[in-house]
Amino acid sequence: MLPSRLIVELVRDHRPDRQNTQRFSTFYTCQLTVNLPVIDSGNPSAAASSGDNRRHLLDLSQEDLKQWLIDHGQPGFRAKQIIHWVFQRRVSDFQEMSDLPKTLRSQLAESFRVFVTVQSAVVQSSDGTDKVLVGLPDGGEVECVLLRDGSRRSICVSSQVGCAMGCVFCASGLDGVDRNLTTGEILEQMLLLQARLQDTERLSHIVMMGMGEPLANLDRVLGALNVARSEDGLGISPRRITISTVGLPPAIDRLANNGTPYNLAVSLHAPNDQLRSELVPVNQKIGIDKVLDAADRYFEKSGRRLTFEYVLLGGVNDSTDQGRQLAKLLRHRTVLLNVIPYNPVEGLPYVTPSKASIAEFRQVLETGGVNVKFRQRKGDDIDAACGQLRRNRGATTNQTLGSRT
Numbered sequence: 001m002l003p004s005r006l007i008v009e010l011v012r013d014h015r016p017d018r019q020n021t022q023r024f025s026t027f028y029t030c031q032l033t034v035n036l037p038v039i040d041s042g043n044p045s046a047a048a049s050s051g052d053n054r055r056h057l058l059d060l061s062q063e064d065l066k067q068w069l070i071d072h073g074q075p076g077f078r079a080k081q082i083i084h085w086v087f088q089r090r091v092s093d094f095q096e097m098s099d100l101p102k103t104l105r106s107q108l109a110e111s112f113r114v115f116v117t118v119q120s121a122v123v124q125s126s127d128g129t130d131k132v133l134v135g136l137p138d139g140g141e142v143e144c145v146l147l148r149d150g151s152r153r154s155i156c157v158s159s160q161v162g163c164a165m166g167c168v169f170c171a172s173g174l175d176g177v178d179r180n181l182t183t184g185e186i187l188e189q190m191l192l193l194q195a196r197l198q199d200t201e202r203l204s205h206i207v208m209m210g211m212g213e214p215l216a217n218l219d220r221v222l223g224a225l226n227v228a229r230s231e232d233g234l235g236i237s238p239r240r241i242t243i244s245t246v247g248l249p250p251a252i253d254r255l256a257n258n259g260t261p262y263n264l265a266v267s268l269h270a271p272n273d274q275l276r277s278e279l280v281p282v283n284q285k286i287g288i289d290k291v292l293d294a295a296d297r298y299f300e301k302s303g304r305r306l307t308f309e310y311v312l313l314g315g316v317n318d319s320t321d322q323g324r325q326l327a328k329l330l331r332h333r334t335v336l337l338n339v340i341p342y343n344p345v346e347g348l349p350y351v352t353p354s355k356a357s358i359a360e361f362r363q364v365l366e367t368g369g370v371n372v373k374f375r376q377r378k379g380d381d382i383d384a385a386c387g388q389l390r391r392n393r394g395a396t397t398n399q400t401l402g403s404r405t
Helices: 046-050 062-071 078-087 102-111 183-194 214-229 249-256 273-279 281-285 288-302 320-330 355-367 388-392
Strands: 008-017 020-032 118-124 130-135 141-149 152-156 160-162 177-180 205-208 241-245 263-267 306-312 335-341 372-374 398-400
Touching (some): 130 183, 141 160, 141 183, 152 183, 183 214, 205 214, 214 241, 214 249, 241 249, 263 288, 273 281, 288 306, 320 335, 335 355
Parallel strands (some): 118 398, 152 205, 205 241, 241 263, 263 306, 306 335, 335 372
Antiparallel strands (some): 008 020, 118 130, 130 141, 141 152
């Protein structure tokens, strides 16, 4: 049964500016109509939405596919071959899988589809960033991004249609959350982005940092990543896979006990509970201390250095005093602080900090003993921040901005 749709209502709240108590700024807080987070919203039937009764091949694990083959009089080892064709050789037509018997190819074509989504829009940035708006069988849309940086070919993948976390500066959560993505829909984003590479190029890194909260859809996210890291799948090491979260302690503990040491990135965005609860409303029910404790447990279990994400909002969380508070929280932890100057979203009041403010914030952190990196913004000319393309695209469904270098 589908839960009630989460509605995030932005409410104007005038309060003193933190850097100048004589001046007032307009902040936006969130009112949430259902409890957070949404963990399970069921899976829509792709067949029911499209009139096609075939199953989505990518929703099957290798063991599930192996069992299907055995049940249909075929040897189980064919599962490995099929997965190899789809992920390594980038083939979606069963008839092109030449090392499979013709009878099996016909059986597969009658029973399964490899792709159930469509590319609703594609935009390309002059900096080598590609963003794809993916249309789902039930009419929903999600975004995924391909980033080119030297020899790296990184992808940012969505886990939900919308987001229930309600971060007030993020476009993904402005319309609430509709549902979780299926394992197959998550994998399709990876394949769609892989298809944008040259034959000689390979995906190198995966970041679960698109639309949605990955840990609120953990089982399906892990199912997709199991394929992505497998030898016959995309063959990407867990060391090159990052799962981002707003910080859900029980789910972080589950991830730690999963046994595969993925990189964990925790979206912090504020150095204290008062401000974080304004920017990240789910924090009201958790608190920074519990988030940090869960992250510490993940580090102890996995041995992987933690990353904390901090979106820098001009005049909101970028003061030198806030930098000192942040340094006090993180200086004794084995972490990388990843600071991202804000990518503005149309209709929201937040702005990118000035260069001077960014430089001062950085100096405070480095002086405070924090291992910090200021991330270069990508895709500014194509609405590359999460959820922007879905909200901002107009009648044009395929747009190219700039030339790819």
